[in-house]
Amino acid sequence: MDTAAPPQPSADPTVTQQAAQEPALALMRDLVRTYQAFYASDEEQIRQWGLTVPQFDVICTLGNTSGLMMGQIAEKTLVTKGTLTGIIDRLESKGLVRREVPPQNRRCFIVVLTPKGQQMFEEIFPAHVTYLRQRLSVLSSEEMQQIQAALQRLRGCFKSQSLFHPSD
Template sequence: MAVVRELVRTYQAFSAYSEENIRELGLTAPQFDVICTLGNTSGMMMGQLAEKTLVTKGTLTGIVDRLEQKGLVRREVPPENRRCFIIVLTPEGERVFESVFPSHIHHLKERLGHLTDAETQQITAALKRLRELF
């Protein structure tokens, strides 16, 4: 169980470091995840967006509602299927994406940049192997 404990502690440390920066950027972690997932796309249906983010479909509706209230996303009904809608970034949402995504990547690289290429490859391989066990 030492592996599980270390994995959880590592995730908690990463999450705290990452989320502090995201809050400074004026977003919650789930909002950031949705904006970054939609960035550089023409939009996604809710189901597709839920699959590509770390957010459940039930939670995603509330996140999209709040992002819509902030003017960062909008719902569009595609003409070929009027029973669903696509979530797209607004021009302001695009500006936020273009600002926060590179800023956050830089923030993460401040820590992850201390790893050598060999260490990065070892960690990636070990995490992939661990995921495959489940």
């Protein structure tokens, strides 16, 4: 645990000007802009199926499973536990998922895709993978591996402060 006192603000304008030139700021801006561009493009494609990005994330996470508990869904998606219940409620009202109480543990429930949800998963998941493959086709396999390695290394810089996947 780091017990060092936080740095005190400086009254020297040169320090602030130097801080504004910090290369880490440019890196973070590019990272955020890249994420925003990806999210906007991804969201536009996903909305065509009548889903939000978090709903899509849950449908794809449940696909190819016999169902998952809420905690498992939260761990495997980018959805926080606090918003997951509302997402499941909306997917349930669309007839895409249902909650089931397992006979071996009646204190919890699992979320499973309905036949309609399974059919949607089988249609949208491969289509979305094709969409992503087309978008990333400008990158070589080697470039994708390099970017992935760099992102994993960057994530390690913030690992102790991860909100979604503390075990990553």
